Amino acid sequence: MSALPFIRVSNIWQQYGDQVVLEGLSLDIAEGEFCTLVGASGCGKSTFLRLLLGQERPSKGRILLSGTPLADEPDASRGVVFQRYSVFPHLSVLDNVAIGLELPRAPLLGRLLGKAKREAREQAAAMLARVGLGHALDKYPSQLSGGMQQRLAIAQALIMKPRILLLDEPFGALDPGIRKDMHGLLLELWNETRLTVFMVTHDLSEGFSLGTRLLVFDKVRHDPHAPNAFGARITYDIPLNSGRRAAIELLPTHLVDSLQADHQGAQA
Ligand SMILES: Nc1ncnc2c1ncn2[C@@H]1O[C@H](COP(=O)(O)OP(=O)(O)OP(=O)(O)O)[C@@H](O)[C@H]1O
Ligand SMILES: [Mg+2]
Structure with missing residues (x-):
């Protein structure tokens, strides 16, 4: 076979x-x-x-x-990165990535609390450092260059550990x-x-x-x-x-x- x-x-x-x-x-x-x-x-x-x-x-x-x-x-x-506008404009860089970890685990509350939340944010910060955005965690997408926004979008996709x-x-x-x-x-x-x-x-x-x-x-x-x-x-x-x-x-x-x-x- x-x-x-x-x-x-x-x-x-x-x-x-x-x-x-x-x-x-x-x-x-x-x-x-x-x-x-x-x-x-x-x-x-x-x-x-x-x-x-x-x-x-x-x-x-x-x-x-x-x-x-x-x-x-x-x-x-499956993770996806589109040409533009795939990040949330009203969330900080850190939240844009952390939210992927937070939402699926707490669908009713919307956000995690305490330790789990801290862990999600640590993982998100590590991923952002990986794509060279470790210095921009508190910025908002409109404050980023095009290249930075695309790196943010990639971090957002990768944090979910997609296979594709x-x-x-x-x-x-x-x-x-x-x-x-x-x-x-x-x-x-x-x-x-x-x-x-x-x-x-x-x-x-x-x-x-x-x-x-x-x-x-x-x-x-x-x-x-x-x-x-x-x-x-x-x-x-x-x-x-x-x-x-x-x-x-x-x-x-x-x-x-x-x-x-x-x-x-x-x-x-
Ligand atoms: N939901 C939809 N309803 C109707 N037509 C659609 C829909 N999605 C795509 N199309 C049509 O399908 C064709 C292919 O579109 P698609 O966006 O996949 O092309 P593409 O190869 O990605 O083009 P580009 O290089 O310009 O991005 C186009 O003619 C488009 O108008
Ligand atoms: Mg296209």
Whole structure:
């Protein structure tokens, strides 16, 4: 008997009204893999992350996590970082992270008391130190730079010890220098935890240099009379473990050009 993959996506279709967004996606993902997702704007990358998160159910097909269908609701096994606005503006940096530990344990009171609360705050502070925000515990998100807010969002996701981390263009709004620092931090945390990561990016070089596997989403079928009739598939699934620099040569030039144009458009 072959071992079950950590995640099995089997023949997923996602449709909104008469618009097919994803068609026939199938793939197996091993635990600890770091998949980067690229593809034109609107081709369904965020939709795919929402399906993995369990925020939405696919129109057809299913996703198995260790052989079991995904729960109907997002749970602590999956953490998520969106491009923006994923932190609570009215909570301090420390509370933004501690609240994840506090809420699930005390659903009626809302907050923990005494010792448990102190422990939650200590853990949160340690995680914040880990992402370089140890000096900013009492600040509010509006007082943080973009890079600091994204580090806060990452700390918020990681404090729940998820097995899967979903990152939707987490660094898209950051300056190149800060982005590099964030790459280092992310790889460090991934090496430590062996989390399974899915990260959407518009930046092809980020896609090629960060992960263990690159997934290209692309719409291959077009009907000019029914633009919504077809969705995107995963057209390339490229392992990046060795020779990742050479991997870009596996993609056809026109695809690389259009993805790069898309990225420049998104940055402008
Ligand atoms: N809840 C929804 N209801 C209706 N249509 C939706 C819904 N969510 C997504 N769509 C449509 O699905 C398509 C794919 O959207 P999605 O956000 O997944 O694309 P994307 O690849 O993440 O794009 P981008 O790179 O711009 O973020 C879009 O045409 C979008 O309008
Ligand atoms: Mg998106």
